[in-house]
Amino acid sequence: MVDAVSKASSPVSGALGGGAEKGMGKTEFLKLLVAQIQNQDPLKPQTDTAFVAQLAQFSSLEQQLSSNKFLELVATQQQGLANSADMSLIGKTVTVKGGTINYDGEGLGTAAVFKLGGAAQKVTVTVRDANGNVVRSMELGAQAAGKVNAIWDGKNESGTVQPAGRYTISVDAKSAEGSPVNVEQESSGKVTALTFASGRATMVLDSGESVPTSEILRVAQ
Numbered sequence: 208m209v210d211a212v213s214k215a216s217s218p219v220s221g222a223l224g225g226g227a228e229k230g231m232g233k234t235e236f237l238k239l240l241v242a243q244i245q246n247q248d249p250l251k252p253q254t255d256t257a258f259v260a261q262l263a264q265f266s267s268l269e270q271q272l273s274s275n276k277f278l279e280l281v282a283t284q285q286q287g288l289a290n291s292a293d294m295s296l297i298g299k300t301v302t303v304k305g306g307t308i309n310y311d312g313e314g315l316g317t318a319a320v321f322k323l324g325g326a327a328q329k330v331t332v333t334v335r336d337a338n339g340n341v342v343r344s345m346e347l348g349a350q351a352a353g354k355v356n357a358i359w360d361g362k363n364e365s366g367t368v369q370p371a372g373r374y375t376i377s378v379d380a381k382s383a384e385g386s387p388v389n390v391e392q393e394s395s396g397k398v399t400a401l402t403f404a405s406g407r408a409t410m411v412l413d414s415g416e417s418v419p420t421s422e423i424l425r426v427a428q
Contacts, residue, residue, distance in 0.1 A: 293408035293420050296398045301410065301418075302425040306378070306392040308359075309414035312371025316360040319376040324389030325352045327380040332357045335375045342369055350380070373414050393424060 310317055319332060330347040342363045347355070359376070362368055380388035396412030403409070408420045 293401055296410060296420070296426065297401060298398065300395055300397050300427045301412070301423050302393050302395045303418045303422040304392065304424065305394045305416070305418065305422070306376040307394045307414055307416045308374050308376060309396055309412075310361060310369065310371055310374050312361070312369065314361045314368040316358050319357040319359060319378075320354065320393045321357070321378050322354050322391040322393075323350055323352050323380055324391070325382060326350070327388045328383040329381045330355070331379045332359070333377045333379070334359055335377070336369070337373050342374065373416070
């Protein structure tokens, strides 16, 4: 009988000691508590003090579970409000982190904007098409730290005007000592749609690129 009592009471002790942190709910807690009472040694019943202590721990567990549900509800409501506010971005032009551009194919050129974290002795701008093929490589020479506007004329190395579409701009910058210089790139596009598949808003730009709203740097009408 003593062995049976020991086996029945052991899980309850574990629950009181830290089972709540492992995902134990109040239903499981009550089942273990009832099992301990049913299997206790009648010659050595549980003391009032110990029983009251276990009930107090159960009450604390129930309050913690209620608080967690309330916080989850508040977080869901706040995310819903944020998503509703993001809907106002549709139709607006946003500048985001990254090097994707949407070229119109008219041969008038387009700007690739980036920011150098320090002075660079050599800056190379590479344009790639949607398949990753290199279309144009441009050497800009020495550039001071700060914002740089590099203009791509819309042509490849042979001078042929490229078709309209999505292109990627990558920048490689080196200091006078030959060490890499930090580069922060920007790209712009009009927001055509928003998706909420991950619970947070992701913009779909007219370039076809999907960008989280957290990547926005500027918004224009």
